Amino acid sequence: MKDTIKNLQEKMEARYDVSILHVLNGSCMLERFSNEKLMNKNATYVSFNEAMCWGEADTELFSPAFIKARVQSLQTTEEEYRQKVLEALEPLFKGDYGIIVLWFGDDMFCQINMMTILAYLDQTGYKGDVLFCMALERRDEMLDHAFEMDSSGYLDIYRAVLCNRQKPPADLLPVTYQAVDMYLNYRTSESPIVKYIKRNAGKENLVAELLALFPEYGLGDLQYKMMIEEVMYEDEV
Missing domain, CATH: 1.10.10 (Arc Repressor Mutant, subunit A)
Structure with a gap:
C-alpha cells in the first residue's frame, strides 16, 4: 500500500504543476501518511474527521444550520466539532489549489464522507481538477490508479441522499452507488x-x-x- 501511494503522488506531481491539496478520510489515515512518511513537502494534507453516514445534515454544507445538525447527531459540542472537523479543514476552506485529491475508502462510511466533500466543492464552484484515490479497506490496499472526478452536480446528489434520504438524481461510480444503497437501508x-x-x-x-x-x-x-x-x-x- 505504501509504495502504491508513493507512486500515485509521484504521477500527480509529474502531471500537475500546481498546488495540491490532499483530503484524507479521517485522522487515522492522516496519521498513517505522517508515520509512513507519505507526505510530500510541496503539498498540503487535511483530514475529514466526520461520520456523515450517521445523523442529520443541512442542505448548505458547513453553514450554522449544518453545524448545529451535526453537533446534535454526533452528541458533541459546537466547540469540539469546530476543533475536530472545521479547523482540520481550514486549508480546504481558505486555500486556492489547482488540484484536490480525495483519499477515501470503498466502504459506506468513507464513500458518504467523500460525497460530502464533492458536494462542498460543487457548492463553492471549485474549478480545479479533482482526483479520487480509492483505498480497499478490507484488504488494506490502494488501487494503483486515480479516478478523475467532476464535482458538479454533487450538491444535488448530497441533498437527495443525506438530506432527503432519496436515490441520487445522477449516475455515480459503482462503489459510491453501492454505498448510497447501503446508507439508505x-x-x-x-x-x-x-x-x-x-x-x-x-x-x-x-x-x-x-x-x-x-x-x-x-x-x-x-x-x-x-x-x-x-x-x-x-x-x-
Missing part, C-alpha cells in the same frame, strides 16, 4: 445489521461482533453503540 428493519442486533440483543461483545461481521459498512464502535440503543428503544416502545 442500513438503519431500516430490513438491514442485516438491525436484524443481527435484534437476534443478539444483550450480548456482551455485540459491538465487536458487528465490527467484524459488517466491515463493508465501515461503521465504528460509537455508531454501533448508538444503533444498539436505537434498536433496543424501538423494541421497547
Whole structure:
C-alpha cells in the first residue's frame, strides 16, 4: 500500500504543476501518511474527521444550520466539532489549489464522507481538477490508479441522499452507488445489521461482533453503540 501511494503522488506531481491539496478520510489515515512518511513537502494534507453516514445534515454544507445538525447527531459540542472537523479543514476552506485529491475508502462510511466533500466543492464552484484515490479497506490496499472526478452536480446528489434520504438524481461510480444503497437501508428493519442486533440483543461483545461481521459498512464502535440503543428503544416502545 505504501509504495502504491508513493507512486500515485509521484504521477500527480509529474502531471500537475500546481498546488495540491490532499483530503484524507479521517485522522487515522492522516496519521498513517505522517508515520509512513507519505507526505510530500510541496503539498498540503487535511483530514475529514466526520461520520456523515450517521445523523442529520443541512442542505448548505458547513453553514450554522449544518453545524448545529451535526453537533446534535454526533452528541458533541459546537466547540469540539469546530476543533475536530472545521479547523482540520481550514486549508480546504481558505486555500486556492489547482488540484484536490480525495483519499477515501470503498466502504459506506468513507464513500458518504467523500460525497460530502464533492458536494462542498460543487457548492463553492471549485474549478480545479479533482482526483479520487480509492483505498480497499478490507484488504488494506490502494488501487494503483486515480479516478478523475467532476464535482458538479454533487450538491444535488448530497441533498437527495443525506438530506432527503432519496436515490441520487445522477449516475455515480459503482462503489459510491453501492454505498448510497447501503446508507439508505442500513438503519431500516430490513438491514442485516438491525436484524443481527435484534437476534443478539444483550450480548456482551455485540459491538465487536458487528465490527467484524459488517466491515463493508465501515461503521465504528460509537455508531454501533448508538444503533444498539436505537434498536433496543424501538423494541421497547
